[in-house]
Amino acid sequence: MTFHLPKTDTDAEKSSPLLLQAAKKGTPIVPVWFMRQAGRALPEYRAIRGTGSILDAVEIPELAAEITLQPVKRYGVDAAVLYSDIMVPLKGIGFPIEILSGKGPYVAEPIRTKRDLDRIRIDELDVPYVLETIRILKGELSVPLLGFAGAPFTVASYLIEGGPSKNFEATKALMLGDPLTWHTLMQLLTDLSIAFLKAQVEAGADAIQLFDSWAGALAPRHYQRYVLDYSKSVFEALAPYQVPTIHFGVGTSSLIPLMADSGADVLGLDWRVEIDQVVEATGGRLAIQGNLDPTACLLPFEDVKREAEMVLKSASRAPGYIFNLGHGVLPSTDPEILKRLVEFVHEKGNGIISSHQEERRGSQK
Amino acid sequence: MTFHLPKTDTDAEKSSPLLLQAAKKGTPIVPVWFMRQAGRALPEYRAIRGTGSILDAVEIPELAAEITLQPVKRYGVDAAVLYSDIMVPLKGIGFPIEILSGKGPYVAEPIRTKRDLDRIRIDELDVPYVLETIRILKGELSVPLLGFAGAPFTVASYLIEGGPSKNFEATKALMLGDPLTWHTLMQLLTDLSIAFLKAQVEAGADAIQLFDSWAGALAPRHYQRYVLDYSKSVFEALAPYQVPTIHFGVGTSSLIPLMADSGADVLGLDWRVEIDQVVEATGGRLAIQGNLDPTACLLPFEDVKREAEMVLKSASRAPGYIFNLGHGVLPSTDPEILKRLVEFVHEKGNGIISSHQEERRGSQK
Numbered sequence: 251m252t253f254h255l256p257k258t259d260t261d262a263e264k265s266s267p268l269l270l271q272a273a274k275k276g277t278p279i280v281p282v283w284f285m286r287q288a289g290r291a292l293p294e295y296r297a298i299r300g301t302g303s304i305l306d307a308v309e310i311p312e313l314a315a316e317i318t319l320q321p322v323k324r325y326g327v328d329a330a331v332l333y334s335d336i337m338v339p340l341k342g343i344g345f346p347i348e349i350l351s352g353k354g355p356y357v358a359e360p361i362r363t364k365r366d367l368d369r370i371r372i373d374e375l376d377v378p379y380v381l382e383t384i385r386i387l388k389g390e391l392s393v394p395l396l397g398f399a400g401a402p403f404t405v406a407s408y409l410i411e412g413g414p415s416k417n418f419e420a421t422k423a424l425m426l427g428d429p430l431t432w433h434t435l436m437q438l439l440t441d442l443s444i445a446f447l448k449a450q451v452e453a454g455a456d457a458i459q460l461f462d463s464w465a466g467a468l469a470p471r472h473y474q475r476y477v478l479d480y481s482k483s484v485f486e487a488l489a490p491y492q493v494p495t496i497h498f499g500v501g502t503s504s505l506i507p508l509m510a511d512s513g514a515d516v517l518g519l520d521w522r523v524e525i526d527q528v529v530e531a532t533g534g535r536l537a538i539q540g541n542l543d544p545t546a547c548l549l550p551f552e553d554v555k556r557e558a559e560m561v562l563k564s565a566s567r568a569p570g571y572i573f574n575l576g577h578g579v580l581p582s583t584d585p586e587i588l589k590r591l592v593e594f595v596h597e598k599g600n601g602i603i604s605s606h607q608e609e610r611r612g613s614q615k
Numbered sequence: 616m617t618f619h620l621p622k623t624d625t626d627a628e629k630s631s632p633l634l635l636q637a638a639k640k641g642t643p644i645v646p647v648w649f650m651r652q653a654g655r656a657l658p659e660y661r662a663i664r665g666t667g668s669i670l671d672a673v674e675i676p677e678l679a680a681e682i683t684l685q686p687v688k689r690y691g692v693d694a695a696v697l698y699s700d701i702m703v704p705l706k707g708i709g710f711p712i713e714i715l716s717g718k719g720p721y722v723a724e725p726i727r728t729k730r731d732l733d734r735i736r737i738d739e740l741d742v743p744y745v746l747e748t749i750r751i752l753k754g755e756l757s758v759p760l761l762g763f764a765g766a767p768f769t770v771a772s773y774l775i776e777g778g779p780s781k782n783f784e785a786t787k788a789l790m791l792g793d794p795l796t797w798h799t800l801m802q803l804l805t806d807l808s809i810a811f812l813k814a815q816v817e818a819g820a821d822a823i824q825l826f827d828s829w830a831g832a833l834a835p836r837h838y839q840r841y842v843l844d845y846s847k848s849v850f851e852a853l854a855p856y857q858v859p860t861i862h863f864g865v866g867t868s869s870l871i872p873l874m875a876d877s878g879a880d881v882l883g884l885d886w887r888v889e890i891d892q893v894v895e896a897t898g899g900r901l902a903i904q905g906n907l908d909p910t911a912c913l914l915p916f917e918d919v920k921r922e923a924e925m926v927l928k929s930a931s932r933a934p935g936y937i938f939n940l941g942h943g944v945l946p947s948t949d950p951e952i953l954k955r956l957v958e959f960v961h962e963k964g965n966g967i968i969s970s971h972q973e974e975r976r977g978s979q980k
Contacts, residue, residue, distance in 0.1 A: 417945065422910040427918050466866070469886045469908055471925060501831070503868035504888045521834045523869045543834055545787040553792055560836060580782065 268328045269394050270457060270494055272516070272537055272572045280562070280571060280599030281328035282592050283396070285498075285540075286578030287321035288333050291585055294320050303349050304335050311382040318387055318395075324585060325592045329396045329457070330387060332450070334380060336400030336461055337408070339446040342377040345370060353413065360412035362420065364431045370409075372441045377449065384453040397455030399446045401462035401499075402439040402480040409435075418467045425476050432476060440480040444487040451491045459496040459518065460484055465509075466501025473505050478512065485513035496539055500577055507531055521546075521576030525564040537570030544575045547583045551590050558591060562599055566606040573599060633693045634759050635822060635859055637881070637902055637937045645927070645936060645964030646693035647957050648761070650863075650905075651943030652686035653698050656950055659685050668714050669700050676747040683752055683760075689950060690957045694761045694822070695752060697815070699745060701765030701826055702773070704811040707742040710735060718778065725777035727785065729796045735774075737806045742814065749818040762820030764811045766827035766864075767804035767845040774800075783832045790841050797841060805845040809852040816856045824861040824883065825849055830874075831866025838870050843877065850878035861904055865942055872896055886941030890929040902935030909940045912948045916955050923956060927964055931971040938964060 268281040289295055295317055299307065308314045317333040337355050340347045348356045361367065387395055408414070410421045425432045447458050462481060465473060485495055497509055498518030510517060510532040517536045519528060521543035528538065541564070546557040558573075565571040573595045579588065633646040654660055660682055664672065673679045682698040702720050705712045713721045726732065752760055773779070775786045790797045812823050827846060830838060850860055862874055863883030875882060875897040882901045884893060886908035893903065906929070911922040923938075930936040938960045944953065 417910055419910050419913055419945070419947070422908065423913055426911060426922065427914045466887065470889050470892075471929075472908075501866050501887070504892075522831065522866070524835050527835075527869070543787065543837075545782055545784050546791060548784055548788055549792045557791065564836075580784070582784070 269396075269572060272494075272539075272570045277570070278600070279328075279596050280573050280603065282573035282595045282599075283327040283329040283331065284321070284325070284575055284579050284588060285331075287325065287327060287331060287588075288317045289579065290581035291579050291583045291588070292320055292324065293585070294324070301351070303351075305337065305341050305347070305349055308334050308338055308383070309379045311379050311386055314379070314383040315386040315390070318383070319390060322391070322393060325589050326596075327393070327592055329394050330391050331396045332380070332384065332387070332398065332455065334383075334398065336398070336405060336463075338377060338380060339375060339399065339442050340405070340409075342380075342446070343371050343374045343442065350413075355408045355413055357409055357412045360420065361406075361409040361435060362424065364428075364434070367431065367434055367438065370435075370438050370442075372438055372445065375442065375445045375449070377446070381449060381453040384450060384455060388454040394456035395454065396457050396459055396496075397447060397450030398459040398461060399443045399450075399484075401460045401465065401477075401484070401497075402436045402443060403468075403477045404462050404464045405439050405443070406435055407464050407467075409439075415464075418464070422472075425472065429476070436476070436480045440483050443484050447484065447488055448491070451488065451493055455493065457494040457496065458488065459498055460514070462497070462499040462502075462509075465499040465505060466503075468505070470504050470508060474508055478508050481509075481512045489513070496572075498540070510536055516570070516572065518574070519576060525561070525571075526567050529567045529569075534567070534569050537572065538565060538568040539572040540574040540576050541565070542573070542575050544577050544580050544583070547575070547587050547591065548580065551587055554587055554591055555594055558594060559598075559602055562595070562602040563606045566603045566610065571603070634761075634937060637859075637904075637935045642935070643965070644961050645938050645968065647938035647960045647964075648692040648694040648696065649686070649690070649940055649944050649953060650696075652690065652692060652696060652953075653682045654944065655946035656944050656948045656953070657685055657689065658950070659689070666716075668716075670702065670706050670712070670714055673699050673703055673748070674744045676744050676751055679744070679748040680751040680755070683748070684755060687756070687758060690954050691961075692758070692957055694759050695756050696761045696824075697745070697749065697752070697763065697820065699748075699763065701763070701770060701828075703742060703745065704740060704764065704807050705770070705774075707745075707811070708736050708739045708807065715778075720773045720778055722774055722777045725785070726771075726774040726800060727789065729793075729799070732796065732799055732803065735800075735803045735807075737803055737810065740807065740810045740814070742811070746814060746818040749815060749820060753819040759821035760819065761822050761824060761861075762812060762815030763824040763826060764808045764815075764849075766825045766830065766849070766862075767801045767808060768833075768842045769827050769829045770804050770808070771800055772829050772832075774804075780829075783829065787837075790837065794841070801841070801845045805848050808849050812849065812853055813856070816853065816858055820858065822859040822861065823853065824863055825879070827862070827864040827867075827874075830864040830870060831868075833870070835869050835873060839873055843873050846874075846877045854878070861937075863905070875901055881935070881937065883939070884941060890926070890936075891932050894932045894934075899932070899934050902937065903930060903933040904937040905939040905941050906930070907938070907940045909942050909945050909948070912940070912952050912956065913945065916952055919952055919956055920959055923959060924963075924967055927960070927967040928971040931968045931975065936968070 314333045495514045496516040497514035518539040679698045860879045861881040862879035883904040
């Protein structure tokens, strides 16, 4: 597994190689970005965002681009993350979906039977505003732009439950009780994720992340049988583009050996695992991203620093490492803390990693 | 680790040894019980329960005993589980706590500072109604009676958050930001768990389970540093009683190697792990309980059977196995499904386990 640099010199000048090279040892600085770095924690976001649905906001390219840029300016992170939502491609195929403020996605008529599948018309994907946002950003950014999509399972869970879920009862009922319909739905959503990601990369996204946020609700045997192959197909379809790919899930500790086979370059981790154990379990085949508990960022900076240091130490055996939280920035986070955290990781990250590597070599003698 | 049989012949006659002997290979029948087997899934429960708080219901020993007996009669499970709640000992020390219907525990004035700790007066534990319920049950039961308590971390999380939590922000802020207060609180709650469990065992409980339901919210390094020793102390304090002990958590895949050192006899698993991998990771030191996804029980029985079979196969390497769900019975579960599941595990469980053991031996040759 290697990361590929941008293809032309012009691109290379415009894009900081930090994030894109994170899989190589000896990156001069540990790259850092935050999931949900654009959003409610930022006063400048609240100032321009308005009160409408995010699905409407992403349809205004100038607004979406500005929101995408805000955290890059404020925090000095090494990647911009397209302001978007995993529900966007569903809206892009005309599937009736809403996002309710403070509640999440809402599907008035959930997918429950084979017949419901006719309502998902992949061929009609049309998201010109997303592509326009990317084009605007490419003209302004000096760091790589990350595109993303929801993984087939996570998107399926919203479509079947009709919204966020605690137990995923309807999702599992369909998966275990009507596998034929399940597999057809998953194939449709795989095609949708692929089409959405390809469009982003072709418009200029430099790397992509696949969010399988709720895969952690599954037994490993069910993930393997009903989910893994579809996420694999997504990464396979993106391989020709040679952009770095990141595979992320929450509460997926026991799925890691399976997720490591999905074909992604980087495994995004929540905070419930230790990076060194993940590196061991995956044979050091994948670069690692993430792992700082987002709640740690609610503490005074001295505590944040100590927690970040523990993450960096644990990352010392990873073949490549991108600093990030284990899930999205919590809305109550003080932006000043994140800014100082970026500075800390940039200044001390590689030093902590190398001194821990030496310590370990010393203790092995 | 061994399980201990009841001490007198009279006890031995009254208590089925099935559950208590589950750690020994060759138990004639795989024992089975369900977390939350008493409760909303049962019409006979809804008929007698009334609408008041569970904290009031457990104060009526005849009612609590009857609710405890209902699933034993209906399902033919191999253990009765005391109808109680992990918040009961807090009420028993006069700490102001409520349980709101459909919402869970509610603490109007949460614990946040060192000074708040003065409000937790362990010495005053007084739960005569719980002990009376146990005495009534011991006269009527022909299967072992399981007592339980919340583990210090899980109880602490309710006291600090003031109720159920998604991100445990206040809990982690106290744990990571004010470790001195944290450790003092955890010691207090450890003493409370011990006192509550000792009282149950002395009144006649045949085995106990410690619920650390929310420990899975923690990074392994934090669990190890701030939590594990307290759960260990609970099991240590119970050791002289020689009753089997079960340690259970949800979403604790990455904590399993640590939880395996807590001193419990049995590790209770949710459905997010494969039993055979847990047995390998823990060196086969502990018996295993659980693992069937509770949502599987919402399916037609043919599907339930197939899922139960997969769990039983995966349990074939465990040094002892108690069949159970990976979390509580969902309220929408059809009791008839659970009844048939108990019959299935009793009739076929050991056969499935042994034939899978032979298969494995065959494939190793």
